[in-house]
Amino acid sequence: xxxxxxxxxxxLVVTIQSELSDDEIYExxxxxxxxxKDVGATGLIIDITALDIVDSFMGRxxxxxxxxxxxxxxxxxxVGIRPAVAVTLVExxxxxxxxxxxxxxxxxxxxxxxRLIEAERRGGAS
Amino acid sequence: xxxxxxxxxxxARGKGRELAMKMGFSVVDQTKITTAISELTRNIVTYxxxxxxxxxxxxxxxxxxxxxxxVCRDEGPGIEDIQLVLKSxxxxxxxxxxxxxxAKQLMDEFEIKSKPGKGTIVTIKKWLRRR
Numbered sequence: 001x002x003x004x005x006x007x008x009x010x011x012l013v014v015t016i017q018s019e020l021s022d023d024e025i026y027e028x029x030x031x032x033x034x035x036x037k038d039v040g041a042t043g044l045i046i047d048i049t050a051l052d053i054v055d056s057f058m059g060r061x062x063x064x065x066x067x068x069x070x071x072x073x074x075x076x077x078x079v080g081i082r083p084a085v086a087v088t089l090v091e092x093x094x095x096x097x098x099x100x101x102x103x104x105x106x107x108x109x110x111x112x113x114x115r116l117i118e119a120e121r122r123g124g125a126s
Numbered sequence: 127x128x129x130x131x132x133x134x135x136x137x138a139r140g141k142g143r144e145l146a147m148k149m150g151f152s153v154v155d156q157t158k159i160t161t162a163i164s165e166l167t168r169n170i171v172t173y174x175x176x177x178x179x180x181x182x183x184x185x186x187x188x189x190x191x192x193x194x195x196x197v198c199r200d201e202g203p204g205i206e207d208i209q210l211v212l213k214s215x216x217x218x219x220x221x222x223x224x225x226x227x228x229a230k231q232l233m234d235e236f237e238i239k240s241k242p243g244k245g246t247i248v249t250i251k252k253w254l255r256r257r
Binding site: 019021022023052053055082083084085087088091092093 | 161
């Protein structure tokens with residue numbers, strides 16, 4: 001499966017459009033990371049609006065992608081978590097270990113990314 | 127149905143979702159049931175390599191309550207200390223802990239039988255809420 005990775009300014013936007021097998025998830029993770037490196041992206045948005053379930057494996061994978069992207073210098077935001085998925089993730093207990101920024105939708109995700117990058121730039125300058 | 131790969135996990139989830147929807151579970155409950163199925167079938171693939179899952183309608187013993195029952199069975203390595211594994215957050219490969227305790231949390235009933243070296247049977251149930 002080919003999942004498009006769009007570039008908007010210095011950000012990458014990945015929209016997951018259907019449930020992914022483990023192999024597809026790993027492939028996507030590699031694709032995202034190499035694109036971040038190739039284009040020098042400073043931000044990454046993963047849109048999971050289409051996912052009607054996020055289990056602990058998928059949750060952990062999203063968290064890993066975000067952590068790895070951070071090492072490459074890109075901040076990440078996951079957008080489009082459905083209400084039923086949010087309820088389930090909380091009961092699953094995943095928040096204990098989940099280091100992922102989230103926003104309601106793509107627009108707010110981009111705003112959050114800009115804030116995160118700006119905050120870091122200021123922090124670094126002081 | 128047999129569970130041997132991540133494609134089977136997706137298929138099992140789809141089957142659970144379909145039955146839960148047909149029975150009239152709310153979207154949140156459908157999602158919880160589907161996620162619990164995903165956690166348990168993933169444990170099968172990760173720890174036992176193969177096993178099976180049965181997803182069907184359930185009726186409470188006293189009658190009156192309808193729901194969904196999911197039985198996951200494997201002949202894998204089994205679990206030494208079930209109480210420890212059920213403690214939220216515990217995991218050997220970062221997965222089993224959230225998987226079992228998560229499935230327990232998401233459902234109304236949870237039963238596990240496991241013998242080291244013999245395998246594991248997990249039975250979970252969710253009842254339809256009366257309106």
